[in-house]
Amino acid sequence: MVNSIHLEPRQHCRGSVTLPGSKSIANRALLMAALCQTPVTLHNLLVSDDTSRMREALLALGVSFKDDELTTQVEGFGGHWRQASSELYLGNAGTAMRPLIAVLSATAKEEQAPIVLKGDARMHERPVQHLVDALQMQGASIDYLGEPGFPPLSISQGLAPGKFEIDGSVSSQFISALLMALPLLPGNSTLTLKGEVVSRPYINLTLQMLADFGILVKELSPQCYAIAGKQVYQSPGEYWVEGDASAASYWMAAALLGRGPVEIIGIGEKSIQGDKRFAEVIEQMGASVAYQNNSITVSGTGIVKGIDQDFNDIPDAAMTVAPLALFADKPTTIRNVANWRVKETDRLYAMATELRKLGAIVEEGRDYLRVEPIKNWQHACIDTYDDHRMAMCFSLAAFSPTGVTINDPDCCAKTYPNYFSEFSRLCHS
């Protein structure tokens, strides 16, 4: 039987919510900390499926962790792994799989056994070919163990510094992965980006965090980086993980529908995450937004304005626009999100299918979704496709006259394990 949660109709959302740590920052910080030669103390580290998979992988490579109530101390060995385990399981964490493919290619030693990276069934359908091609062109010894172009795969020594080229049109995680790995090589490299690069702000997040960990990357142009070899990751001592800006999108949306005010603590105007731009989107959709140093406060009037925009820069937060569109004054179009199809599920298909169950008219394009507001709401049991964002997005349908039932709500543990208890705390009839 499918586990589900029934959400009765809600009209109000108000109060204060503290965001979990950012998944994107947490998994980068864990890996970068493990690459330092001296310990790093991480604050506000997210505890979720994705970060657990990264931690378990690093632990198997010999990295040690000391947790107390508020912090996690990471002690790694500058990439000289002490006990290279031969098989690492990474679940469905793209932020673990892609960076580890590149970093383990850069750190593999001749005397070590090949390392196998595998994931859950969906991870084995998520492409890594552009990344693996770029690494193989520079000598990396990577073998596909299942379908070519997809995990699982096995990695041995062979990667050499030089001129790297990467197709950036499917995932920015490939580029972030190379930016984290190339400084570890014994000589200098350049990295040239090909194709229309998607999810750009995540590359900037990587560059910012590399700088925080003492790694220099020279941006020769937006398409080309120079990366000196033999660099050493420097421990910043303490490192603070910002609240998750993608998770903030659900509270901003709930505040618009439930009028607020909702104080969202953990990201502010100086956030380094691209998804903070969702605050501008929610403003265009009718909310009022006030920025503080470490929080954003959102209120609404109950009126939602339909929009038509390119969301290539913020594909995760963009999903939140889809359920909001059901309440809008006119149709909404979410454009340029082709890579929704290769994430936790085919998100264009899943979103269109489940929105229709509520009574919406939806057009699913190759790379866009057009959603018409609902006139006659139908109660529905929403399938979530093992996709945390499907579960969290559809909680917003509780602001309809019918309420909503969400199947398998626990899949939100990928990035936000207590999301539904927070939803019930903040959102009321």
Ligand SMILES: O=C(O)C1=C[C@@H](OP(=O)(O)O)[C@@H](O)[C@H](O)C1
């Ligand atoms: O680098 C990152 O932390 C991420 C990049 C994005 O992926 P793509 O670059 O594949 O769009 C995003 O969807 C993912 O949740 C996290």
Ligand SMILES: C=C(OP(=O)(O)O)C(=O)O
């Ligand atoms: C695409 C996502 O995850 P991943 O890091 O696994 O790519 C996501 O969190 O929306």
